[in-house]
Amino acid sequence: MAAIRSAFCSNGGNSEMTMTASALKERSLLGLKELSSSEIGSILDRAAYWESRTEKVVPVLKDRFVANMFFENSTRTRFSFEMAEKRLGAEVLNFSAAVSSVEKGESIHDTVRTLESMGIDAGVIRLKPVGLLADLATKVSMPLINAGDGNNEHPTQALLDLYTMKKHFGELKGLKVSIIGDIKHSRVARSNLWALQKFGAEVKLCAPEIMQAPELGSYAPYVSMDEALCADVVMMLRVQLERHAEGLLRSAEQYRLEYGLTEERAALLAPHVIIMHPAPINRNVEIDDAVVEHPQSRIFKQMSNGVPIRMAVVERAMK
Known part of the structure; x- marks a missing residue:
């Protein structure tokens, strides 16, 4: 703040406000x-x-x-x-x-x-x-x-996600990242989408139709669950159970069967794939309990990062 005050006091007119606004933005x-x-x-x-x-x-x-x-x-x-x-x-x-x-x-x-x-x-x-x-x-x-x-x-969630991916793979360019879950209500999905594409990563989205954000479709395609699992990074999003009353989910179990990262689906992942989740986690809804600490999971590493x-x-x- 001292630097900003100094810049503000040492100049006059409209340039003062411009400099201050620019410094704050940066x-x-x-x-x-x-x-x-x-x-x-x-x-x-x-x-x-x-x-x-x-x-x-x-x-x-x-x-x-x-x-x-x-x-x-x-x-x-x-x-x-x-x-x-x-x-x-x-x-x-x-x-x-x-x-x-x-x-x-x-x-x-x-x-x-x-x-x-x-x-x-x-x-x-x-x-x-x-x-x-x-x-x-x-x-x-x-x-x-x-x-x-x-x-x-x-933004800080996406930054720690990128940091986790970069530490594991060495670079972000060319990575195939699938973001799966309630895209419509997810600020995490949006920040990750904007940031990952700046580094040349390929992002795909996967969600039930009622949880899709159509405006994001022009930036990243919506794909099936099977296609989403063919990636380098599988990022599961929290199912916002509080929105059940709005009719977004028929049931938590139905969501798990159709869009959850079950033990069976995790077993089909290629050995190099990492599993991520921004947390908090609904265990046995978007991701099975046993998969949270799967050898390929980086969920708790994300938190420490x-x-x-x-x-x-x-x-x-x-x-």
Whole structure:
């Protein structure tokens, strides 16, 4: 923030705001669709650096303050961010909408501006309304990191997915990646699609018709379950059981039989194929219990890779 304030104070007129807005845009992470492959690559490289460090805490962000603002629950993602922030030596404030004045009618915008006015240097934010984050980013003077917004994007999840694939295969170019499940409601699918294609990976989608996002069909084809399993990476998505009331599923068991990664299907995978899942997992729905820790599964490795990725992203926001 000091660099931004310095740039703002040392110039005059409209150029001041332009410089400030440009610096904030470069340090924020709102999504991967508009991010270049070189910028994504630099984040992956920095994550590798942080993973290689043996110290638990490297206080490069000592005396800096970051707020985790979760207007939608996600214990796993919040803990991963908090671990990353504390390993960098930052002071961490955790905000939960469930125990906040947001429930009393205070807007998300006012809440973020309130926390900003208290002197935080960056905000990690997760919310449900699509489009609100992008608008909010134009109205605050601190970097924002998208921890999931509606069914739009979940950039740090996709970054840790790419990092996991790259570590295993060496490179992303030419990889065949199948994303299977509730594409319609998945921000993970979208961020992975945008990012993987920038690196020359071939992405295919697989979902029941009622769970498809037709607008993504022009970017990646929808294929059958049998064809989806002929890939280098099989990425299963969480079945959003809370949407059963909307008629998306006839039953969890029926979904498992038609689109789940069962033990029988896992046995048919080529030996080089890796199994991924963004978690949380509905065991015995989208993936059988025994397959979660299958020798070809990288699910828990994905989770551990989330910390160095988020260290790189948080450091980038407050460098």
